[in-house]
């Protein structure tokens with residue numbers, strides 16, 4: 001497998017050639033699940049999660065020991081439109097905070113036992129203001145996809161992609177509006193804390209941008225309306241699939257990146273679960289479009305991969321029960 005993709009066509013080809021879960025491992029995991037010392041179905045969604053994980057890892061009795069959290073950062077020209085409650089300098093300042101260990105996601109990754117990697121993408125070169133021009137050229141999109149593709153540790157057994165980029169909830173809203181239609185106002189939310197007037201202005205910027213570019217494919221939407229960190233998340237999610245590494249999706253921005261892959265190839269997110277539903281207004285609707293039920297609903301509205309990092313603990317617990325519990329025969333417990 002190559003470590004970088006030479007063209008957007010090669011990226012599309014990688015999506016089309018993506019591996020499937022291993023049906024034998026999945027069936028064997030289902031059989032094992034049926035023998036564990038609990039009433040059938042008593043561990044609820046933990047059982048489905050463990051079987052899903054076993055299928056992707058190709059191991060009926062897997063372990064989950066090496067989760068990776070990758071945080072991509074990028075700057076957005078669309079901040080010139082006054083669409084965030086915070087200034088663009090915060091992106092670079094938060095990257096320094098991630099590197100110093102001071103952000104929420106540092107703590108959440110540590111609690112989950114995950115290695116954390118930070119990839120800052122051309123912070124001194126924001127994307128173009130997508131309300132007036134495409135955010136990126138094809139070469140810039142490819143470079144960002146490759147940054148994500150290359151950031152995934154092939155030895156990891158789980159991936160979380162997070163992001164930092166002031167303005168990126170506007171990018172995510174524009175992507176969702178372009179991919180799924182509806183009213184721009186239904187996709188635009190408060191982000192870092194806009195007031196209702198600010199949200200109305202943001203929706204107007206989103207509507208204008210989508211009408212201007214009217215992208216026809218997921219990758220074209222990503223190029224015109226995305227950001228470097230958004231595209232890098234898409235590249236990382238696609239690489240994880242090629243490596244059969246399961247992914248926990250984070251909030252609104254991560255899911256907008258993922259949606260661009262689903263628009264290219266409907267099964268592109270079969271190796272992904274939704275870690276949480278964020279309080280950003282449109283995240284629930286976006287998850288419904290993706291057909292993903294969130295594991296957690298805790299009112300988080302942070303990004304950074306925070307909700308997904310928190311959900312690693314749930315998946316670890318599911319896999320520990322599945323692989324570590326005794327069967328009825330082993331424990332000498334009567335089945336019925």
Ligand SMILES: Cc1cc2ncn([C@H]3O[C@H](COP(=O)(O)O)[C@@H](O)[C@H]3O)c2cc1C
Pocket residue numbers: 083084085086090094163164165166167168169170190191192193302303304
């Ligand atoms: C201190 C701080 C830390 C953050 N960590 C994540 N975000 C989140 O907020 C940003 C998106 O919101 P908007 O589109 O309104 O700018 C992203 O960087 C996202 O990761 C943060 C935002 C701030 C201010």
Ligand SMILES: O=C(O)c1cccnc1
Pocket residue numbers: 169191192250251252253254278279280283301302303304
């Ligand atoms: O859902 C998210 O990921 C989110 C929401 C608000 C601000 N930043 C991120």
